[in-house]
Amino acid sequence: MRFVCRAAALRRPVLVIAMVLAFGVMKLPTERALFVQHRQLHFRDVEFNLDLREKIGQLGFIAALSGFRSIVADALYIQAHVAWERTEWGRVLLLFRQITTLQPRAILFWDMAAWHMAWNASVAAMNDQTQPRLALRVKAQREYFALGKDFLERGIKNNPEKPQLYDALARLYKEKYEDHASAFEFYAKAAVLPGAWSYEKRFAAYELSYCEGREREAYERLRQLYDAGKNERLPTLITRLKFLEQKLNIPNEQRIPENAH
């Protein structure tokens, strides 16, 4: 009799467990489909592994695991901002590596990381009074340029459809490496992406005009922009166009007017 009573008492919990498992089987296909769709859209693109755990510490890792990845990234970003104000470049680099690992889809973080490395830290390295040897200062500066470039290249890999990072990389090639061919390549890539700034095409043509052996191509691009209307006829464009007309010996009747503006 006691056994029968116990069996009856156990019947409901067993039924509940069975229902939970049955519900689990029912929800599985939808959960998987959503997971696959998230992956296709590059959502949740963060690998939670030991490497990340070491980078962001135990508390940060737990918070990131609990769905507060963006808040952890922001907290680290604020720390990076403070480290930048104190010119602690090593710490800035470390923090930005953590931030970009947590939020690889945030353009702002890649852009800021590259800017701090290639513009701020590189200048600080060049002006470092504690290092008397110029060669070592130049070496350090070059290393910071490379770090900035690396951030932008990885940012582009994670966000190939956003024009901002192509633009930033083109600027870095132009201003820091004076590599006009690469600058042209990335301005041109940015120009064809949706949401690109209106100047990308123009900047691509400017950079091409500095490339030895590609003057004809540059001239055609600049001329096309000039013919597009008054909005494109900016002083730099006219100066570069006139320079190329001279260099390529363009017949006078095909040249832009002398007083063009």
Add this chain to the structure above:
Amino acid sequence: MSNETAAIHRHRSFSLARVFAITTNTLTELTRLKVFYILLIFALLLIGSSVFMARLTFQQEFQILKDVSLGAMSIFTSLLAIIATARLIPQDIEDRTVYTILAKPVPRFEYIVGKLTGVLLLLSISMLVMSAMFLAVLYLREQTVLHETLRQMSAAPREQIDDALRAIRSSALNIDILPGIVIIYLKACLLAALTLFVSTFATTNIFTIVVMVVIYFIGHLQATAREYWLQEHSTGWMTRAFLALVALIFPDLQTFNLVDDIVVGAAIPLGLVAKTVVLGVFYTTIYTFLAAFVFYGKEL
């Protein structure tokens, strides 16, 4: 026909009026607990972060404002859902209110539905207030930045002004924030229903809260366990059985974490939002039914 027989005939097995009465009672009870103080903390957080962000550029400011606000909304609604729901049944048993209610012809299912609806209403009010505060702050900051930019660039060519304004608008308010808020609310509803289910067999509300915290963490890892179980075939059967149990028992809470991607400007397809909403409603309904089923068998 006597009055008593007529009353029995009039009594319906499910009555929205009875559920409504329990709902309003639950909401009043929860409101008296001063849970809305959480909204004050939210407002302070918004103001505090705005003060700090005055030092940043507008892109940084908007991104951090969105991250902090949506993250705080997610934390506060999840906490509210768990803590407010965990105390409902144990408190009613302790106060003996449950005996007064169930002694009347109120089915236990109605009692459970009424209690849960009360919590969901509380969550809706909190969510609406927090969303309104957040959107108002974001809108005001966007307008301020737009005016400042227009003033500073008054001499610049039209094309440059348009580009700058476009950049500001695209990094501030965008329509994708709204599905993000809806999904945060759905996650809170799911947690409330699951907490109610756990509280039907728990003896104290502390136990319910501890169990829910554990479920919260495991729920965020469930997708990893599920994918490992379904894709990795080289592991031992014990590991696979454990992973299968995790995948089947716990909800996938990462599915409801679209906010991290929304704040960085990712567009969320309508189909994905719809599927997530359906899954959230499905979870909430099932857990409510399970809670009612266990509550029917509970000896009071």
